[in-house]
Amino acid sequence: MYDFNFEPVLAGFDKLLFGAWLTIQLSCAAMVLGLVLSVLCAWGKTSGVAPLRWLIDAYIEVIRNTPFLVQIFFIFFGLPSLGLRLTPNSAALLALVVNFGAYGTEIIRAGIESIHKGQVEAGTALGLSKLQVFRYIIMKPALRTVYPALTSQFIYLMLTSSVVSAISADDLAAAGNDLQSATFASFEVYIVITLMYLAMSMGFSVVFSAIEKAAFKYPLSR
Amino acid sequence: MTEVKADAPAAAKRGASDTVSPWAVRMEGVNKWYGEFHALKDIELSVNPGERIVICGPSGSGKSTLIRCINQLETIQKGRIVVDGHDLTAGGKNVDIVRQETGMVFQQFNLFPHMTVLENCTLAPMKVRGASRADAEKTARKYLERVRIPEQAEKYPAQLSGGQQQRVAIARALCMNPKIMLFDEPTSALDPEMVKEVLDTMIDLAREGMTMLCVTHEMGFARQVADRVIFMDRGEILEVGAPDEFFGNPKNERLKVFLGQIA
Amino acid sequence: MTEVKADAPAAAKRGASDTVSPWAVRMEGVNKWYGEFHALKDIELSVNPGERIVICGPSGSGKSTLIRCINQLETIQKGRIVVDGHDLTAGGKNVDIVRQETGMVFQQFNLFPHMTVLENCTLAPMKVRGASRADAEKTARKYLERVRIPEQAEKYPAQLSGGQQQRVAIARALCMNPKIMLFDEPTSALDPEMVKEVLDTMIDLAREGMTMLCVTHEMGFARQVADRVIFMDRGEILEVGAPDEFFGNPKNERLKVFLGQIA
Amino acid sequence: MIRPFGWNEFWIIVFAAQWTIALSAIAFAGGGLGGLFIALARVSDVKWPRRLATGFIRVFQGTPLLMQLFLVFFGLNIFGFGINPWIAAAIALTLHASAFLGEIWRGCIEAVPSGQREAATALGLRYYNRMRYVILPQASRVAVAPTVGFLVQLIKGTSLAAIIGFTELTRQGQIINNATFSPFLVFSTVAAVYFVLCWPLSVLARRMELRFSRATTR
């Protein structure tokens, strides 16, 4: 029978905490920037000219149908040949943004399309321009409808961000791997970081519902 | 096919030049297709400033399409539409101007659910006309008073009854100081008890001399305020007349059937 | 509060024992809450077999809630409901039996969009009553004939007009050979021209002696077929009467206001 | 010792896709069944199945699949339950996919207007018939697109099964990379194979979504 010994994990717990903190920072930054990218792309996809729509479609298809590991690999090792050298953490951030952007675009586009046509017509009839209609009338209700999808995509992003340890970014998974390779206390380390991930996703769920309450406080009909 | 002149009876100014149009709305040979489907067929209609027009007809006859062409929510393929002297078919800035000069009220209210009543009413004046918030709110409160719901200004649409929502929609349109109001079945999504409060608001407006085009099945309203009633079927205007004549002595066969059904 | 006896006027059989109930529907001291909200307050109502009841009242007054309690789409917290001798409050198999013996028609039709008209009509007879497909289809075609759309049997609901859909919904309910039909505003989602065709179908049914409870604002229909009209407000039954009395000489103040509004 | 990346290596990578496909198939079969139960429990009228399903979803959507695979396989083994990697993968992937599909399908079931359930109930149909003939057929139409979308994520997610010894596509790529040191060739090949597996599904999902939205907008 295996003897659990959590001592080495406790000794290296500060490293795990640092890792968790970076994971949180990375995911949050990726969420915010990815959201901006998503909104722009969704706007481009619903109202842009044809070549722009094709470009966005290609971007979405490539990202959604290839593994994140490969994406991050090409960003970290491929971009330097184009003269752009990123630190592991910023490469990880860029990869996460690009990845989240592709999924987010599809989600937000669905939100935009769920907005009743009458809303757009009412805005148009009032003399608002297309951009104003998007900005003042469509955006907020669209985000509200897809908010649950966005947040679960975010949690998914946070959990898959562990892949960034492949390019030596110092996230929670990397900290865990380092600790387990130094001590060989694999089970203990994995159990602890699993619980840490669970705590983080639960924590985010709480934060998200608080944000939802604050940002979308208008009542829905029926 | 059957061409019916839908011009105003007292068309004294008919000789006036086209550039300074005497008409609030003038449609000439207007045709509209949705793909293969011919939704409006050779529509001829001239509306005097201050005139109140009621449009009725069976479902799918093109009533909504007709009034939605007036503020270019739908574009036409053939013919000409001039609103308050601005030729929509000429394009350019005219479309924007016309949209600012026409207010529209929809069957489904279409209030913006994420904005309070006041915000609904001030959005367009601020963003389109560039009014200050203070001015826009003053105007908004004035019109909310006029539709008799000043106390609801801070509520969200979902917190109001259907009748209240529709009155907000009317106030919102009025806040842009439109010259012409378009109504597309404004009472048909309402519970029966709320119909009256909205109709009353519209009657008030009519009394003040607002140019109005209204799609509705409320025949009582038509009798009370309309200068002319128009009957449409299958994309055509089949009969036009003053209410007494229209209801009392309909000529078109399909209109007779229709009036029988909705009575 | 104001308790109004809503029992049938000719309640000759009142002495009968409770086990063999003479009533089609009997509600005794029925109370229903949605959370904090008191939706039905001390409802007393007895409906004779073959009787036609029309229920009206302002929006939110509890009309839908009342008739939805009859087939247990809503459960009550206090009181007793007996339908055709089956005590719903006693639970057990009674609920299933009552649901089979009552047919319900909704405002929004609620046809199953993924099934043809015929499949809509045969599903419950086959799955609930265990009828063979052949029998179920025969019955279905009979009732589709009766609502005058036998030729639409193979179509899907989305291919029909609103009026046709509502008639299918009536036929679907009839296919279960219910003893009681419940209607919740069956015409209020319809275009005005389609209202008549559905009302005509309901009048036919009424003539054949079906027990009916109908929530509607169609006062013409109420006058024509109702044995009794019931007025509800804020969860209470405020007035009950034969149509002539109800419309001609309303006693309750709120009813007077209400009748004024919907006229 | 180090050899160039050639056709032999290319085919080794391509053939590793069989494990990816097999794992995806297992995950999908297991997740499909489990997801249906979770979804039904989530929309149940009774409180405790609803709570249980919610907890299940919280845990399995809230922890990385990598850790789930690791703990199922090695955890069960150190506690003396000898378990073969296929079974471990089946368990972990089923748990993972059940949580996600359960949540997706719950949304689809709830998207069926409540009037449909009421109409079926009023006709006397009981739970099973109601679900079987009225609710689920309608929910499944809405469900096809997001389900296929999730399948794409799942296919990519199976790469994590490398932790319990499966040399599937991604892992095979890493191994070949260490024998050839040609990372761009190797990972381009890996990406291309994933793309070939996933793209048709993505297209299918989009088609379905489009067809559905056309059918529902009047």
Next chain:
Amino acid sequence: STAAAQTVESIKSAGTVKIGMLVDFPPFGIMNTSNEPDGYDADVARLLAKEWGVKVQIVPVTGPNRIPYLQSNQVDLLVASLGITEERAKSVDFSQPYAGISIGVFGAKDIKVSKPEDLSGKTIGVARASTQDTGVTSIAPQDARIQRFDDDATAIQALLSGQVQLIGVSNVVAAQIEKAAPGRFDQKLQLSQQVQGIAVRKGSAGLLTAVNAFVDKVKADGELGKIHEKWLGTPLPDFVANAKK
């Protein structure tokens, strides 16, 4: 449970020894052209099985899961290039060294590094959890940034693409850098050699003795030397040959 296979006897009676090895760690463990495990570790594993007269089942493991494989009884022992350290010896039992690598720190020609202190402020790539990792970590000053990648190939890619200034790899692998980018990089430091051991579960004293006896034997009879010659191109270095636990 397979826990019974912890002694040589039970392995012999089972007729098969299950040995975990890395397959992404050239030249110790790789997959050959027919996609089968090969390399220094594979040869040692086969030799061990031959010595014990049993069949060998080589189980490919990865850096992160090799210890769990051992601890959850899925393999009998690991010949998986495990660098011996005190810290790790708390979790598994190591045999006496069966292999060792000289780890060199390599980098671009224009970078000046001649002693460990010069690593200060530099970024150094290594394969995570590898012998190199252990070796470089032990000598690098505090402010050196050690970046850990999944494997040697990735670490080398990091060097080639300029993402790290230096890498720590075995001399053998370093030859590959020279092939990939002739003349750009050279060796900066030769680190104190790092020895590797065969690992068994804690408490398997009998098994450990048998493994040690095997290592003694193959060192003495030159078999291990041959394997070293084959994969690393040099005779078994003294620091391995003479090492005792």
